[in-house]
Amino acid sequence: MQIRLQELATMPDYRARFDYTIDLSQEEVGFEFPFQQPVRLEGEVSDDAGAITLSATVYAHVTTRCARCGKPVEYDKETDVEFLLVKELEGEEEDLRDDVYLVESDVVELDDILIPELILDMEMAVVCDEDCKGLCPKCGQNLNQGECGCVVKEVDPRLAVLQKFLDSTK
Ligand SMILES: [Zn+2]
Ligand SMILES: [Zn+2]
Structure with missing residues (x-):
């Protein structure tokens, strides 16, 4: 969805509210397609005496x-986003604070700002349970469903060479 900054001046309280959903089912994150359900973008862009702020929450159901x-x-997740939208920077580009977003024209494309923030906020490694035992590295058995009986030795890498030697002499 697009917001025209010029139009903020004509809106009640100088703010444009938005609440819409977007289909991100084709968006790949970490070899998964986590957004099987529509993602909801809700918030407002306000003009407070020339200071234009984008304040939003992105609601996603993650699979x-x-x-x-x-x-x-x-699981459900919420990502809060708050940016000061500026048309030009006073200092150098490198000085760009992380709460400032440089807009290139009067038309602000909300998706382009909010969706990268959602992706950045995605958890890297989700577990089904903090105590999940995972899979046996040897046979692939799900260890939550019981022990497989494999002997998995943690071998010190410095001793691995010795271990290999001992195995070869058996
Ligand atoms: Zn698990
Ligand atoms: Zn096993």
Whole structure:
């Protein structure tokens, strides 16, 4: 959705409210397509005596997999976004504060600002349970469903060479 900054001056309280959903089902994040349900973008752009602020919340239902065992995991998340929208920078580009967003024209494309913020906010490794035991590195058995009986030794890398030697002499 687009907002025209010039039009803010004509709006009640100098603010434009928005609340809409967007289909991000084709958006890939970490080899998954986490947004199987529409993502909701809600908030407002306000002009407070020339200081233009974008304040929004992105609501997403995330469908992903446990990083340890691969079981499907679903959860709701909310990402709050707040930016001061500026048309030009006073200092150098490198000085851009992280709460300032440089807009290139009078037309602000909300999706282009808010969706990257949602992606940045995505959890890297979600687990189905803090105590998830994961899969056996040897046979692939889901260890939450019981022990497989494999002997998995944690071998010190410095001793691994020795271990290899001992195995070869058996
Ligand atoms: Zn798990
Ligand atoms: Zn096993």
